[in-house]
Amino acid sequence: MTHASALQHAAGVYPIAPTPFLDDGSIDFASIDRLSGFYLRSGCTGITVLGQLGEAPKLDAAESLAVASRFIQAFGKTPVIVGVTAPGFAAMRTLARESMALGAAGVMIAPPNTLRTDDQIAGYYAQAAQAVGADVPFVIQDYPLTFSVQMTPAVIRRIVQDNPSCVMLKHEDWPGLEKISALRGFERDGSMRHISILCGNGGLFLDFECERGADGAMTGYAFPDMLCDVVRLQREGRRDDAHGLFDAHLPLLRYEQQPGVGLAVRKHVMQRRGLIASSAQRAPKAALTSAARAEVEYLLARLARHDARAALTPL
Amino acid sequence: MTHASALQHAAGVYPIAPTPFLDDGSIDFASIDRLSGFYLRSGCTGITVLGQLGEAPKLDAAESLAVASRFIQAFGKTPVIVGVTAPGFAAMRTLARESMALGAAGVMIAPPNTLRTDDQIAGYYAQAAQAVGADVPFVIQDYPLTFSVQMTPAVIRRIVQDNPSCVMLKHEDWPGLEKISALRGFERDGSMRHISILCGNGGLFLDFECERGADGAMTGYAFPDMLCDVVRLQREGRRDDAHGLFDAHLPLLRYEQQPGVGLAVRKHVMQRRGLIASSAQRAPKAALTSAARAEVEYLLARLARHDARAALTPL
């Protein structure tokens, strides 16, 4: 099966990986390896690196490639999607082609926040697809809360139909449940070919997104193992169990989903779980106050009553 | 106690009231009375009418005054805050002064979404305070997700210090926990006088907002009785009970907090609870699909296991 075909039919959980840094701001390659092992053991079916959460804009060109390369190595045959969003097509192309040469399964492209009209959005993706090359499978990132670009279902269909190399939607519109239903409706009425839909938005609506037709999750919640379980339970038809597990995590998941500070919470929890060595971020960054750390501890303690994975050694 | 003093020291829950319409789009005054009685019985300590959730921009001048008047009548001595946000100061002044003459306790003012710099924001509130009159207590609405205006704690302090008639903050920044801590810190260090802080954002962080120093909630969740209980439990020091109750509601509360469609969910649930006769909205509006209605029913059924108030007669 080709990369394109694999991604187009992808299901499960592709976590958005953070980029681990050491306290001095340098890239922590050992933590990349540890984190990758954890993702694979948790049942993740792929991974996306160099996303917003991965602090991609804070790396220079050489560092970006080094991070992508290490994850690709660690994941072996499990697909790695590389975020190649850039201010221009030349830099996008360079990173995309170098990543594919290293073994990436595809790339993810977010729209610049200046796009407004339907034509601008469709035109941008056509140019981007051409820039990276028709042989490179790509993922649309639809995240209006961060990128301020609003794509209707019809525009997404237009991108899918115009560009054979479009294989997946990272869905994080908000609200977005009806968008999933609309896109799956397009597939049923034959007006759009099938693509994989993996959902972001911190997982805040994952419980219902699967029921609406999404194939799984692509987000950075610090318990990707829970995301895997919820998606699996839904697949098995165990709806109440899926919601029960999801609801137990919702207070923490909601806390993590705060814009800006969310990444600090995630890196902190991942460090608490032993998945990365340091919660350091590069500037610009939002730090956790002691009040916020205490709130996270309280949420973890409450969660531990329902999910033993949250029972961490107290600080 | 004057209106200004009452609002400045307000605590508890001031729900944001929806404006009930009949199916033909006319205002449903009988439901205003029924809803008001429910709010008062639930322990709400005040109310805010003609907010965004109240579909204020969809009323003409005469209708706005009629809605405010009816709520004021129904609430008696319990404070009613009237949203007077308008594209210009003349219309703002007219509605503010007419509402106060009818017995309103104060007015709420949101910033126009074109404001950017600190000076523009502070200047706007100074002009607005002068426009409505120095004798009219006013509430700052700080809701960047909807209004795109970002107010730092220092700018809010400047508004409070520059305008004696500023008595309250409707806090709905996101993320916003640190903002509450910062403002209470300003009070402790003597650089800002005390104002009431009531939190919006659909209540999504109410569990921790009270702990950070907020006085309560000002939001439109369809179970304001739960909001009252959580605020009361926190005041009584029953932290775990407060979180327990809040967490049980979080899946529905989160579902309601979706921009756009959230109002449809709320009116639907309020109609299901028998609080309003119709869930009709005026255009522009987002309607609930049958899938969404089924999701709400599922959430209500799950909630009913923890909170009997959610045990509604099946549709």
Place this chain on the structure above:
Amino acid sequence: MTHASALQHAAGVYPIAPTPFLDDGSIDFASIDRLSGFYLRSGCTGITVLGQLGEAPKLDAAESLAVASRFIQAFGKTPVIVGVTAPGFAAMRTLARESMALGAAGVMIAPPNTLRTDDQIAGYYAQAAQAVGADVPFVIQDYPLTFSVQMTPAVIRRIVQDNPSCVMLKHEDWPGLEKISALRGFERDGSMRHISILCGNGGLFLDFECERGADGAMTGYAFPDMLCDVVRLQREGRRDDAHGLFDAHLPLLRYEQQPGVGLAVRKHVMQRRGLIASSAQRAPKAALTSAARAEVEYLLARLARHDARAALTPL
């Protein structure tokens, strides 16, 4: 000829009228009469009142109607378009229908600055057209620099084709020459019925807009008599003369077109010309510094060498 037909085939200059205030901020009705007389003598073929330049958002409902009424009275059978842009449809409808009852020829509607997608824009105008009533001719205001809403030619065509009561475009996209060509091309290829196109943007490209197919101008430059002359010269085929006159005014016209402060310049020049009694604006407003006043005097003096109308008595 009906109002709708008159506007649909309108040509010439419809100035955007300022709302004259006395120094105390009250409406200066005597200046409305004086200004109206000047517009009519200058050859204006219609007028638009209660636009952005007309400080419409700074009037309350009763004042808006009073201003519209006075202009309508003064203009007699010459068409008056009333700006009815409002945060909601109820207020829009009220002002529209009251204005039409007083004798307005039509209304102008600008989009709220939250609209993004093509569907949102087309949907908004469909709802607005229904709100004001199918019998009320309306003008689309397409001004992305101020309203942040980007309408492609295809979206404008969709609005025109979907709404028989759409009769005119106030064109002030920037850059916008190709948009005029595209719309006229739609008319030629039969995909869009004819509407009038009058150009705003302070007149900054009027010299070429007429050549591209626009029917004239709708803007507030303080020498509307020059706008009338340029449009007339272009109609007469005297291209070089049209550009010569336009170029002589361009330094001042460009100076007036500055966002924010532009209105202060215009009211100042109109007062200098004796057209209004005071240059007062209502808050929020940008005032002219003495440096700016001196710059305007210098521009007027330079202009007077080419156009005697600018030879004003020195201050």
Place this chain on the structure above:
Amino acid sequence: MTHASALQHAAGVYPIAPTPFLDDGSIDFASIDRLSGFYLRSGCTGITVLGQLGEAPKLDAAESLAVASRFIQAFGKTPVIVGVTAPGFAAMRTLARESMALGAAGVMIAPPNTLRTDDQIAGYYAQAAQAVGADVPFVIQDYPLTFSVQMTPAVIRRIVQDNPSCVMLKHEDWPGLEKISALRGFERDGSMRHISILCGNGGLFLDFECERGADGAMTGYAFPDMLCDVVRLQREGRRDDAHGLFDAHLPLLRYEQQPGVGLAVRKHVMQRRGLIASSAQRAPKAALTSAARAEVEYLLARLARHDARAALTPL
């Protein structure tokens, strides 16, 4: 004199250089040399490369450095400022330090369009200054029309006072005349140290900017020789001559200043003048229609009556 001191006291014209491409999209280094020679002969006192106009975001990292290097070589001891605006600090630092090593005089930094509050803006420049290194002189680019970031004079002062390596403002606020006066006022009252102010905005207000205290121009108008003359005439106190020359160019200059299509006009005129071999741009790009080309020819022909430099061989 150090680089920092040279830029801090810079006056005259620093054109924003386009990046010349061949028709196949590759960089045209020969045209860089030709263009550089022209700039130097025209009296330009410096140059800025890799700005927005220079299509900087369309180059990858290696290409950016190659372009900067070639201009630096061609300019010799005349200062070259390199635009290093980037989505993150790592890429910014890399380009800044490599450029300085090649002989650049300083760097220019534009703010990301997500910045809103005064603190965010000041904080961003503090982090950027630290990222590129305290030894690298930098220029603030203040261009709200494109970047949507509004910097008050007080915020600019704060950046200047907080960062000793800040040496210049590329001023292109709109309207912006009062901003120049305010900043020069800060210098006079001792609250801000002196920096150079060079004005952009296509030169649309250059006639008055010099009179308000600006040191010259930094913009990409296709007749930089005219910009040099206007600045020189103003310095010599020949005000009427300066305005006369400026006014003759204003119709074309205004035409060039259209967002998006402006670059196409400039490259076309520069090609017509023989300064670059091709007017090719990289995607995304706006092309000139034949109607637009004819309009430019007409403007050039009219201009040639006043300025012989515009008398180009007809196409």
